[in-house]
Amino acid sequence: PKSQSQLNLINCTICIEGNIASGKTTCLEYFGKTSNIEVLTEPVSKWRNVRGHNPLALMYQDPERWGITLQTYVQLTMLDRHMLSSPVRMMERSIFSAKYIFVENLFKSGKMPEVDYAVLSEWFDWLTTNISIPVDLIVYLQTSPQTCHERLKQRCREEEKVIPLEYLESIHQLYEDWLIKQSSSPLPAPVLVIPADYDLQKMLHQYEESRDKILAASNL
Ligand SMILES: Nc1ncnc2c1ncn2[C@@H]1O[C@H](COP(=O)(O)OP(=O)(O)O)[C@@H](O)[C@H]1O
Numbered sequence: 001p002k003s004q005s006q007l008n009l010i011n012c013t014i015c016i017e018g019n020i021a022s023g024k025t026t027c028l029e030y031f032g033k034t035s036n037i038e039v040l041t042e043p044v045s046k047w048r049n050v051r052g053h054n055p056l057a058l059m060y061q062d063p064e065r066w067g068i069t070l071q072t073y074v075q076l077t078m079l080d081r082h083m084l085s086s087p088v089r090m091m092e093r094s095i096f097s098a099k100y101i102f103v104e105n106l107f108k109s110g111k112m113p114e115v116d117y118a119v120l121s122e123w124f125d126w127l128t129t130n131i132s133i134p135v136d137l138i139v140y141l142q143t144s145p146q147t148c149h150e151r152l153k154q155r156c157r158e159e160e161k162v163i164p165l166e167y168l169e170s171i172h173q174l175y176e177d178w179l180i181k182q183s184s185s186p187l188p189a190p191v192l193v194i195p196a197d198y199d200l201q202k203m204l205h206q207y208e209e210s211r212d213k214i215l216a217a218s219n220l
Pocket residue numbers: 018019020021022023024025026027151152154155196197198199200201203
């Protein structure tokens with residue numbers, strides 16, 4: 001027979017959100033190793049290779065031209081992630097942050113034509129109106145843009161070498177407005193904030209301390 005805590009975890013989706021290189025994958029790997037949760041990392045490898053093309057690299061090279069191409073594919077692949085059926089899963093980002101953070105950033109910075117933004121928004125509104133995409137908890141790894149810049153350089157993903165600190169500052173501000181001020185876009189779930197500027201050891205300690213709150217998500 002299942003224990004109460006196992007019963008509580010049925011059909012629960014936890015999304016790990018945060019700036020680029022804030023430590024989301026590292027957090028997911030930790031919970032993947034230390035619990036029975038199914039972990040779904042972001043489909044970045046797909047964004048770097050769709051039938052031999054690299055829309056992530058194209059977007060960083062020329063956002064005005066390729067932003068919509070990348071974000072259309074991100075939206076599809078994130079929807080696919082949300083549709084995978086597993087009782088308890090922790091996923092990296094969401095279809096919501098793709099729209100509320102990255103599409104919004106391209107548009108607000110003048111790097112996405114209004115017509116591209118309108119088409120993406122129509123797609124997003126249709127999908128979220130007609131398809132149930134439940135999220136039970138958002139875990140926000142809150143970092144300073146400077147920390148992410150350091151970690152980004154250390155990770156050294158080829159496509160991301162062109163990312164300046166200002167880009168991370170814009171993404172940071174959008175995350176803060178969405179998840180802390182709660183003033184920009186709708187929240188699909190309650191938010192648990194984990195300060196994430198600390199070294200790896202301290203972060204693992206933070207994750208341990210938050211484990212019960214995270215795993216109780218389906219009770220919220
Ligand atoms: N707490 C930490 N302190 C220092 N470096 C970290 C920490 N967490 C992750 N890193 C490193 O920073 C880089 C980005 O981390 P990652 O987990 O890939 O972030 P994300 O998935 O959010 O982009 C990786 O090289 C990772 O090893």
